[in-house]
Amino acid sequence: MAFSSLSTAATNVNPNKSFEVTPSPSDSISSLSFSPKANHLVATSWDNQVRCWEIHSGSSQPKASISHDQPVLCSAWKDDGTTVFTGGCDKQVKMWPLLSGGQPTTVAMHDAPVKEVAWIPQMNLLVSGSWDKTVRYWDTRQAQPAHVQQLPEKCYAITVNYPLMVVGTSDRNLIVYNLQNPQTEFKRIQSPLKYQTRCLAAFPDQQGFLVGSIEGRVGVHHLDDAQQSKNFTFKCHREGPSGSEIYSVNSLNFHPVHHTFATAGSDGAFNFWDKDSKQRLKAFSRCPNPIPCGAFNADGSIYAYAVCYDWSKGAENNNPSTAKSYIYLHSTQESEVKGKPRVGTGRK
Template sequence: MSTFLTGTSLSNPNPNKSYEVVQPPNDSVSSLSFSPKANFLVATSWDNQVRCWEVVRSGTSIATTPKASISHEQPVLCSTWKDDGTTVFSGGCDKQAKMWPLSGGQPMTVAMHDAPIKEISWIDDMNLLVTGSWDKTLRYWDTRQANPVHIQQLPERCYALTVNHPLMVVGTADRNLIVYNLISPQTEFKRISSPLKYQTRCLAAFPDQTGFLVGSIEGRVGVHHLDDSQQSKNFTFKCHREGSDIYSVNSLNFHPVHHTFATAGSDGAFNFWDKDSKQRLKAMSRCSQPIPCSTFNQDGSIFAYSVCYDWSKGAENHNPATAKTYIFLHLIQESEVKGKPRIGTTGRK
């Protein structure tokens, strides 16, 4: 595999002319989350910080203002928002999750594990926080109580998690994909082996809860339906590859309006796709560093993504002198994310 930077064409961190978030983290970004209620963006980072910016759009321009930040004791790996937009949750290598009221209250530790917390999600319908850890457990938390409401054993370390109530899917080491129906979360609904041959990197539940996307380190995405009668609709496709070079798919995000989706990868590219017509809607220019995480805002008008070293080539390939961290905001054009009729269809049922 060649080195990441190959020539002048890949020396630009912002070839898509996105808007740059001011005062980004000092180290790589591990997660990005937009408030479900307003344009507030949260980033977690390997520099142990959780930061929040206000994003203000005026026509075709965007301005960002740093609002606040909190610290963990070790690198922070994941973040999520409460559905009402008042509270941020974050978890990481200090084995704890913190609850941060944005009204100005002090952050509180609300969850603990025996190993780093890799994934976190707020389940509004249950009024519970769920955390997934490398200690091979999922834990559900009522944030008013010190102990978890329920501990679910996993077959391996948690690598990825997606929730769209009542559907929850957990990806672990050894390519396990465990599906839960959150109406009865203490029992597995279904366990399958990933349709992809290599390590699971990210997951995204379909907006209609009928299935999920899975991305892996091999530059491939799987589209999987849960209903056995829909198995003929399952497929996998290649993305984030350049000749013989294969890059990890690091992030999967469904558009909140059109239900198409974005992929972002270690090749420094993000693309928009329509799973129903099996088409790529838009391919964006490759940035000069990997994209480890991305997210849409609540109305799908802004796509946030980070451009920074993603540690996939180890510490020995990390050069602090050149590996600046960026967070960019891309203004979405409807043509980039609106689905298209499937090629070859005639309109007949």
């Protein structure tokens, strides 16, 4: 009996009984983005496709899709929920007027793959970060960038919560910008984590950011020097005796209402955390494949996550016949995402 239940657990592709979005992409999923205005979910994939679904209670309806010439790595919505920006290995960013049914147009170009895109409504500009060691700001009506910012190394991650923008590059550089003065670095710091940066998330109050790395660790970093005592790092996405199996933290997302956050990792698990009380609020069962990305919807009632091969072990370990890609939706419960008082503080 114990053997059969163990075997079932090992092969259960959906151990958290989440709702599956169909049809799923035919290759690994690189990003998930919810519209800020409606339950429209966009996924980008290594199969060169960008897909959108309309999510209803208990159902998902394919809405539309577009193609890039090469794998697509990133996506972001315009703040009005009408338009999606996507970038990838074809070195360009496409603007897709999804709600109007319009055709995508190329609005940004780089000299190497585009790893990150973000829309900055307060500036009416798009920002794109690339492996060509630049961040570029774009007025989408103009062919040339409004500004090109040189980076010390390849861009691996960007997070924007105006006026704060943080860019993570190789060599563990974290470059902080005040977008009220975007052409000047506000601060450059070395990551508090010892290994390569994988993901970033700006605090909802713009006072700092989270950084996740390939070593199964997250850093909580405040920008104000007077708040440095509040900085800390913690281990997550580790398994085995004393955490000897270490997995990458691939995704960091703040809950839009409660300001707690989710981590997702190459161990196939996602967890919800409260940085203020330094507690894990909820740990979910491990899926059989990595989770490369996750996203909350606009009101935080849904957490979407992808389960698929994440290329961390190279192409030689990818088996397309068995490594199917899935997108799942978890309906969040308040007890999972609402912060708790820190033990002994009485904080509400």
